[in-house]
Amino acid sequence: MSEVAHKETHGFQTEVKQLLQLMIHSLYSNKEIFLRELISNASDAADKLRFKALENSALFENDGEVRVRVSVDKEANTITISDNGIGMTRDDVIEHLGTIAKSGTKEFFGNLTGDQAKDSQLIGQFGVGFYSSFIVADNVTVRTRAAGLSTDRGVQWQSAGEGEFSIADIEKAERGTDVILHLKEEEKEFLDEWKVRSIITRYSDHIGIPVEMYKEGTPEQEVEDGDNIPATEGGWEAINKGTALWTRDKSDISDEEYKEFYKSVAHDFDEPLKWVHNKVEGKTEYTSLLYIPKRAPFDLWNRDVKHGIKLYVQRVFIMDEAEKFLPSYLRFVKGLVDSNDLPLNVSREILQDNKATQAIRNGNVKRVLQTLTRMADNSPEDYAIFWKEFGNVLKEGPAEDFSNKEKIAKLYRFASTHADTAEQNVSLDDYIGRMKEGQEKIYYITADTFSAAKNSPHLEVFRKKGIEVLLMSERVDEWMMSHLTEYSEKQFQHVAKANTDLSEMDDEETKKAHEEAEKEFQSFVERAKAALGDKVKEVKVTHKLTDSPAVITTDEHDMNTQMLKLLEAAGQPLPETKYIFEVNPEHALVKRVADESDEAAFKEWVEVLLDQATLAERGSLDNPADFVTRLNKLLVKVS
Numbered sequence: 001m002s003e004v005a006h007k008e009t010h011g012f013q014t015e016v017k018q019l020l021q022l023m024i025h026s027l028y029s030n031k032e033i034f035l036r037e038l039i040s041n042a043s044d045a046a047d048k049l050r051f052k053a054l055e056n057s058a059l060f061e062n063d064g065e066v067r068v069r070v071s072v073d074k075e076a077n078t079i080t081i082s083d084n085g086i087g088m089t090r091d092d093v094i095e096h097l098g099t100i101a102k103s104g105t106k107e108f109f110g111n112l113t114g115d116q117a118k119d120s121q122l123i124g125q126f127g128v129g130f131y132s133s134f135i136v137a138d139n140v141t142v143r144t145r146a147a148g149l150s151t152d153r154g155v156q157w158q159s160a161g162e163g164e165f166s167i168a169d170i171e172k173a174e175r176g177t178d179v180i181l182h183l184k185e186e187e188k189e190f191l192d193e194w195k196v197r198s199i200i201t202r203y204s205d206h207i208g209i210p211v212e213m214y215k216e217g218t219p220e221q222e223v224e225d226g227d228n229i230p231a232t233e234g235g236w237e238a239i240n241k242g243t244a245l246w247t248r249d250k251s252d253i254s255d256e257e258y259k260e261f262y263k264s265v266a267h268d269f270d271e272p273l274k275w276v277h278n279k280v281e282g283k284t285e286y287t288s289l290l291y292i293p294k295r296a297p298f299d300l301w302n303r304d305v306k307h308g309i310k311l312y313v314q315r316v317f318i319m320d321e322a323e324k325f326l327p328s329y330l331r332f333v334k335g336l337v338d339s340n341d342l343p344l345n346v347s348r349e350i351l352q353d354n355k356a357t358q359a360i361r362n363g364n365v366k367r368v369l370q371t372l373t374r375m376a377d378n379s380p381e382d383y384a385i386f387w388k389e390f391g392n393v394l395k396e397g398p399a400e401d402f403s404n405k406e407k408i409a410k411l412y413r414f415a416s417t418h419a420d421t422a423e424q425n426v427s428l429d430d431y432i433g434r435m436k437e438g439q440e441k442i443y444y445i446t447a448d449t450f451s452a453a454k455n456s457p458h459l460e461v462f463r464k465k466g467i468e469v470l471l472m473s474e475r476v477d478e479w480m481m482s483h484l485t486e487y488s489e490k491q492f493q494h495v496a497k498a499n500t501d502l503s504e505m506d507d508e509e510t511k512k513a514h515e516e517a518e519k520e521f522q523s524f525v526e527r528a529k530a531a532l533g534d535k536v537k538e539v540k541v542t543h544k545l546t547d548s549p550a551v552i553t554t555d556e557h558d559m560n561t562q563m564l565k566l567l568e569a570a571g572q573p574l575p576e577t578k579y580i581f582e583v584n585p586e587h588a589l590v591k592r593v594a595d596e597s598d599e600a601a602f603k604e605w606v607e608v609l610l611d612q613a614t615l616a617e618r619g620s621l622d623n624p625a626d627f628v629t630r631l632n633k634l635l636v637k638v639s
């Protein structure tokens with residue numbers, strides 16, 4: 001061991017300890033991924049060095065050939081992954097190899113149940129990176145020196161992965177990072193060069209820099225006819241192609257290679273659902289390689305986290321999470337863009353109002369939407385997986401990307417009264433295909449839960465007439481629908497709006513019967529208005545109900561209940577909204593109340609009917625105790 005100085009011991013951040021625990025248990029059957037993770041970190045470090053060297057070529061320290069080397073030492077029982085990339089300073093090491101910098105990590109670990117089988121599902125949502133070393137190692141040493149610093153500014157980090165790590169200053173001649181894994185007794189298979197070589201070939205063929213292993217020299221060999229095979233010298237030999245995958249021709253890239261590349265770009269364990277690789281020529285020249293993952297990362301909904309793709313300019317890595325190349329409603333997409341038209345010194349600010357950025361972004365959106373549409377048409381099973389994971393993100397689309405509204409809505413899937421199950425598999429095109437003769441609108445309902453939507457009294461007339469209604473119960477639905485007024489030239493109509501009127505579909509006889517009932521109930525309506533005063537906006541007779549005595553609805557231009565609830569939950573000031581009270585003249589209870597001649601008793605009954613309808617609509621009352629007292633009083637009377 002070399003001289004160390006200024007040695008300190010630090011404790012890992014709690015989340016690192018939790019991650020280590022979780023990882024060692026859940027990734028055991030997938031343990032060789034540590035090689036992929038460490039090689040992709042090394043390749044990222046080389047990318048970062050090249051980028052920084054654009055401004056300061058001295059960082060190359062007269063050696064611009066970046067590479068990763070992997071070696072095993074059978075005696076010492078170690079495998080070493082060594083790069084000559086950007087390296088780390090002492091502060092970098094403490095920050096990156098002692099904590100997890102991702103925001104939302106605490107909440108993520110807060111979700112662990114302690115049940116190993118369940119928790120191990122969660123690890124897939126969380127790229128494990130460097131810490132995956134501890135799946136196979138009982139001791140890890142990192143020796144690193146940041147490019148451009150003097151050789152005595154090296155740093156050594158060491159840990160057994162059990163709660164703490166030590167850090168010390170060392171002398172390191174070469175810039176870059178060596179990660180030395182001391183293998184656990186049962187992991188000695190990783191000392192076998194052939195095994196390591198075959199894993200690396202699989203994991204890193206697409207990596208843009210050489211990944212090398214040492215090849216021993218051979219002595220001269222005698223052959224019978226005297227034509228001897230000359231001796232070879234030992235040396236480092238690249239075992240991958242070393243060309244960045246996206247620069248290669250599509251026809252030369254196998255599905256396996258695309259998948260492996262995805263895993264190292266996205267730090268995901270799973271394969272992607274689909275990908276789309278394009279070289280665009282013409283006005284704006286760029287290559288994009290975009291992937292649709294199978295699983296949402298844990299921080300998909302975290303607003304503080306930048307979600308984006310990698311940006312390369314002329315094959316030089318420029319930045320991670322470049323968010324300007326895709327709109328936020330497609331933030332689940334992973335991958336990269338390599339542009340020939342952006343300057344190498346491009347910054348996030350320059351990207352903001354850049355024509356090339358805009359053209360690339362539009363192209364990316366087009367391609368992702370096309371890919372999803374094809375997936376929906378050709379691989380419905382994959383699409384169902386996609387929809388379950390990312391459907392709610394896509395629902396932000398109409399608000400963010402007005403011009404693609406129709407294409408985005410085509411991708412939506414809902415539950416509906418057609419199957420009456422919670423499964424979201426009805427497309428708007430399916431719905432339109434089943435519309436009844438004379439039906440002009442697409443009907444939907446929004447509610448807190450699927451069962452509240454499915455059992456809403458507003459659906460009674462639709463069920464009676466056999467008209468399908470989309471059942472929406474995701475939080476984002478109400479907001480999405482406020483930006484989606486029509487699809488395929490058909491208007492959307494919320495069934496809880498007072499203007500939902502299916503009377504045009506009634507035959508003459510029914511229309512006449514309804515008119516008569518309305519006349520007959522005219523005095524009920526007047527009395528109820530007087531009894532309820534300004535508690536309601538209006539009282540009217542409805543023919544929309546079969547089983548319920550009454551419902552409350554809102555005016556076409558007023559906010560409906562779900563929107564009001566959303567605002568309330570967000571702590572926003574609520575506009576004053578009064579409901580329209582609609583009563584069912586066919587219902588026995590309503591008929592009974594209509595016959596009540598005592599005005600005071602009539603008022604009690606009407607108030608109970610209104611509270612019941614409010615309860616069915618909102619799930620709560622402003623004054624529930626009042627309702628209960630009133631109801632009990634009436635029950636005593638009738639019993």
Ligand SMILES: Nc1ncnc2c1ncn2[C@@H]1O[C@H](COP(=O)(O)OP(=O)(O)OP(=O)(O)O)[C@@H](O)[C@H]1O
Nearest residue numbers: 041042045085087088096127128129130131177267
């Ligand atoms: N070989 C290396 N050279 C330089 N820096 C490195 C190296 N390996 C890791 N790092 C630094 O440590 C950080 C943490 O690495 P780690 O692998 O845990 O996470 P990550 O690569 O950022 O993300 P992910 O968790 O998605 O893998 C990196 O972001 C990088 O800054």
